Amino acid sequence: MQYNISIKAEKKNLKKVRTFLENIFTQMQIPELERNQLILVVDEILANLIIHSAKNDIHKNIDVAFYEKEGEITFEIYDYNSPYFDITQHKEVNLQDLKKQKRKGGMGLTLVKNIMDEVEVYYKDNTNIWRLQKRLPFLLLKNKSK
Amino acid sequence: MQYNISIKAEKKNLKKVRTFLENIFTQMQIPELERNQLILVVDEILANLIIHSAKNDIHKNIDVAFYEKEGEITFEIYDYNSPYFDITQHKEVNLQDLKKQKRKGGMGLTLVKNIMDEVEVYYKDNTNIWRLQKRLPFLLLKNKSK
Amino acid sequence: MNLSIERQANVYLLHVEGDLDASSSIILDNAMQEAIQRNEKAIIVNCEKLNYISSAGLGVFMSYLSDIEEKNIFFALCSMNEKVKNVFDILGLGDLIKYYPNQDLALQAAK
Amino acid sequence: MNLSIERQANVYLLHVEGDLDASSSIILDNAMQEAIQRNEKAIIVNCEKLNYISSAGLGVFMSYLSDIEEKNIFFALCSMNEKVKNVFDILGLGDLIKYYPNQDLALQAAK
Numbered sequence: 001m002q003y004n005i006s007i008k009a010e011k012k013n014l015k016k017v018r019t020f021l022e023n024i025f026t027q028m029q030i031p032e033l034e035r036n037q038l039i040l041v042v043d044e045i046l047a048n049l050i051i052h053s054a055k056n057d058i059h060k061n062i063d064v065a066f067y068e069k070e071g072e073i074t075f076e077i078y079d080y081n082s083p084y085f086d087i088t089q090h091k092e093v094n095l096q097d098l099k100k101q102k103r104k105g106g107m108g109l110t111l112v113k114n115i116m117d118e119v120e121v122y123y124k125d126n127t128n129i130w131r132l133q134k135r136l137p138f139l140l141l142k143n144k145s146k
Numbered sequence: 147m148q149y150n151i152s153i154k155a156e157k158k159n160l161k162k163v164r165t166f167l168e169n170i171f172t173q174m175q176i177p178e179l180e181r182n183q184l185i186l187v188v189d190e191i192l193a194n195l196i197i198h199s200a201k202n203d204i205h206k207n208i209d210v211a212f213y214e215k216e217g218e219i220t221f222e223i224y225d226y227n228s229p230y231f232d233i234t235q236h237k238e239v240n241l242q243d244l245k246k247q248k249r250k251g252g253m254g255l256t257l258v259k260n261i262m263d264e265v266e267v268y269y270k271d272n273t274n275i276w277r278l279q280k281r282l283p284f285l286l287l288k289n290k291s292k
Numbered sequence: 293m294n295l296s297i298e299r300q301a302n303v304y305l306l307h308v309e310g311d312l313d314a315s316s317s318i319i320l321d322n323a324m325q326e327a328i329q330r331n332e333k334a335i336i337v338n339c340e341k342l343n344y345i346s347s348a349g350l351g352v353f354m355s356y357l358s359d360i361e362e363k364n365i366f367f368a369l370c371s372m373n374e375k376v377k378n379v380f381d382i383l384g385l386g387d388l389i390k391y392y393p394n395q396d397l398a399l400q401a402a403k
Numbered sequence: 404m405n406l407s408i409e410r411q412a413n414v415y416l417l418h419v420e421g422d423l424d425a426s427s428s429i430i431l432d433n434a435m436q437e438a439i440q441r442n443e444k445a446i447i448v449n450c451e452k453l454n455y456i457s458s459a460g461l462g463v464f465m466s467y468l469s470d471i472e473e474k475n476i477f478f479a480l481c482s483m484n485e486k487v488k489n490v491f492d493i494l495g496l497g498d499l500i501k502y503y504p505n506q507d508l509a510l511q512a513a514k
C-alpha cells in the first residue's frame with residue numbers, strides 16, 4: 001500500500017499534509033510521539049522545499065509518497081524545482097552560532113537527520129528525490145500477530 | 147491537492163481504501179450520504195478490477211487518484227491488468243433478469259453510473275484509466291466563503 | 293463483518309454487523325444459504341449495525357430471491373442506517389425485496 | 404495558531420495555541436518582537452495549548468535569545484505537551500532556553 005499526496009508550493013498546505021499523515025499513522029496504530037516525529041520530518045522538508053526551492057511559487061508542485069514495508073517507514077519527496085541538493089554537504093546545526101547570528105532557520109535538517117535512520121537525496125530526471133527512512137520494529141510485531 | 151493510493155489487487159485492501167477516503171472526505175466536510183456514495187463508487191470499481199481484471203493476483207497493482215477542483219470531485223483509477231474495457235457497451239442492470247439468473251453480481255457499474263455525473267474509461271499505455279466525476283456545488287460555496 | 297443468528301417464534305433473524313463488501317459478502321452468502329436450506333418459514337435480516345454495503349452484499353440477497361419465492365419463505369430486510377438504505381434505494385431494490393424501518397414491523401409482517 | 408497575552412505582576416505571559424509551523428511562525432515572531440521592545444522584565448511562553456511545533460517555531464525563540472540576554476530579560480517556556488517537548492529535546496534546546504513543566508514554576512523562577 002503506497003500513499004501519495006501532491007501539493008502546490010504553498011505554506012498553508014503544510015497543515016493539510018500533516019492531517020493526511022496523522023490519519024494514516026493513527027490507522028497504523030503508530031504511537032503519538034513517533035507519529036509526531038514522522039509528521040514533523042515531512043513538514044520540515046516540505047517547508048524547506050516550498051521556501052528554498054519552489055520559492056513560494058504556488059504553481060509549482062511537490063509530491064510526497066509514503067509506504068511501509070517490513071517494519072520500515074519510507075517517505076519519498078519529489079522536488080522538481082531545484083538543482084541537485086547535496087545533503088552530504090549539510091552539517092549539524094550549531095545552536096550557539098545560531099543564537100549569535102540571530103537566525104530563525106537552520107534547525108530543520110538537523111531535526112530530520114536526528115529522527116530518521118536514513119536521509120538521502122538523489123537527483124534523477126531533473127528531480128531531487130528525498131528518501132527518508134525509519135525502522136519501527138513494533139510495526140513488524142503487529143503484522144506478525146495478525 | 148491530489149491524493150493517490152496504490153494497492154495490491156487483494157480484496158482485503160478494499161477496506162483500507164475506504165478508510166483512506168473517509169478520512170479525506172470528512173476533512174473536506176462532505177456530508178455523510180455523499181461521502182458514502184463517493185466511497186462506494188471507488189469500492190465498486192476496485193472490486194471489479196481486483197476480481198475481473200487482476201483476477202485476485204496480489205502481485206498486481208491498482209492506483210487510485212483523487213482531486214477536487216472547482217466543486218468537482220474526480221477519481222482516476224488505473225488498471226494495468228486488462229485489455230481496453232469498453233464501458234459504453236455496458237447496459238443498466240435489469241433486476242428481474244438478475245433474480246431469474248440467480249446471479250450475485252451485476253449491479254456494481256449501474257450503481258456507479260447512477261451516483262456519478264461522468265463515468266469514462268480510456269485506454270493509454272496499456273492502461274485502462276477510469277475517470278469518475280461528480281459535481282458537488284456546495285464545495286464551491288465553502289471555498290468561496292474562506 | 294460479523295453475523296449473529298437469533299430465533300423469534302417462527303422467524304430466523306440474521307443480524308449483520310460492520311462492512312459488507314466484495315471481501316466479506318461470502319460470509320453472508322453462507323449464512324443465507326444455510327437459512328434457506330433449513331426450510332425456515334421466515335427470514336429477516338436486521339441491518340441495524342450494518343455500517344456499509346456495496347453491490348456485492350446486495351447481490352447476495354438478489355441471488356436467493358428466486359429460491360426464497362419457490363420455497364414460499366417470508367423474506368425481509370429491516371433497520372438500515374441512512375447510508376445503507378440510500379444504496380438500496382439507488383438500485384430500486386425496494387421493488388423486489390421487502391423492507392421495514394424497524395424489526396418489530398418486520399416481525400409483524402412475517403406473522 | 405492563536406496567541407493571547409496575559410499579564411501577571413511583572414511577567415508578560417504569552418499563551419500559544421494550535422500549530423506553530425513555517426506558515427504560522429510569523430505570528431509568534433511579531434508577538435516576541437513586540438514583547439521584547441516593551442522592555443518587559445520577564446517573558447514566559449505558555450505552551451499548554453500548543454499542539455504542534457516545527458523548527459520554524461523554535462527558530463523564532465532562538466533568534467531572540469541574544470536580544471533577550473542583552474536586555475537582561477527573564478525568558479522561559481512552560482507547559483509543553485509530550486510531543487512538543489520531544490522536539491525541543493531532540494534539538495537540545497534545554498541548554499539555551501529555560502523550560503518549566505508548569506506555569507507556576509516558571510512564574511516562581513521569574514521572581
Ligand SMILES: Nc1ncnc2c1ncn2[C@@H]1O[C@H](COP(=O)(O)OP(=O)(O)O)[C@@H](O)[C@H]1O
Nearest residue numbers: 048049052053082085105106107108109110458
Ligand atoms: N531543497 C533545497 N534547495 C536549496 N537549498 C536548500 C534546500 N533545502 C535546504 N536548503 C538550504 O539548506 C539550509 C539548511 O536547511 P535547514 O536545516 O532545514 O534550515 P532552515 O530551517 O533554514 O530551512 C537552508 O537554510 C537552505 O539554505
Ligand SMILES: Nc1ncnc2c1ncn2[C@@H]1O[C@H](COP(=O)(O)OP(=O)(O)O)[C@@H](O)[C@H]1O
Nearest residue numbers: 194195198199228231251252253254255256347
Ligand atoms: N475491468 C474489467 N475488466 C473486465 N471485465 C470487467 C471489468 N469490469 C467489469 N467487467 C465485467 O463487467 C460486468 C459488469 O460489472 P458490474 O456491473 O460491476 O457487475 P459485477 O458486480 O458482476 O462486477 C462484470 O460482470 C464483468 O464481467
